[in-house]
Amino acid sequence: MRWIDGSLYPDTDTPSELPTLADQVDFVARLCSAWDFGLLPRAETVVEIRRPAWREAVDACRLLTSPAYHLLRRWHGLPRLPYLGQQLPYIRDDPNLAYV
Numbered sequence: 001m002r003w004i005d006g007s008l009y010p011d012t013d014t015p016s017e018l019p020t021l022a023d024q025v026d027f028v029a030r031l032c033s034a035w036d037f038g039l040l041p042r043a044e045t046v047v048e049i050r051r052p053a054w055r056e057a058v059d060a061c062r063l064l065t066s067p068a069y070h071l072l073r074r075w076h077g078l079p080r081l082p083y084l085g086q087q088l089p090y091i092r093d094d095p096n097l098a099y100v
Helices: 021-036 043-049 052-061 067-075 095-099
Strands: none
Touching: 021 043, 021 052, 021 067, 043 052, 052 067
16 A cells, blocks of 8 residues: 555564554554654555544554644544643743744
């Protein structure tokens, strides 16, 4: 499948499909972790991960320290969960953040 980014699988062969919920949750965790470190997903991957079929995997992942994960939850209309990641004061207290 063209949307599965092989760079997300440095520790194993890139899968050709993700048939189980566990495979999908693993993919979501890999995707969000890379995205949080500035490795942006391909457009095809974003289109795929936004499909309703991914809602269950996104909800099951629970990567609460990941800003990208919280974005995926929002895209899928899932309830908000607490963000447990680092909140940097120079960003959190920036008055211009209200305009972003």
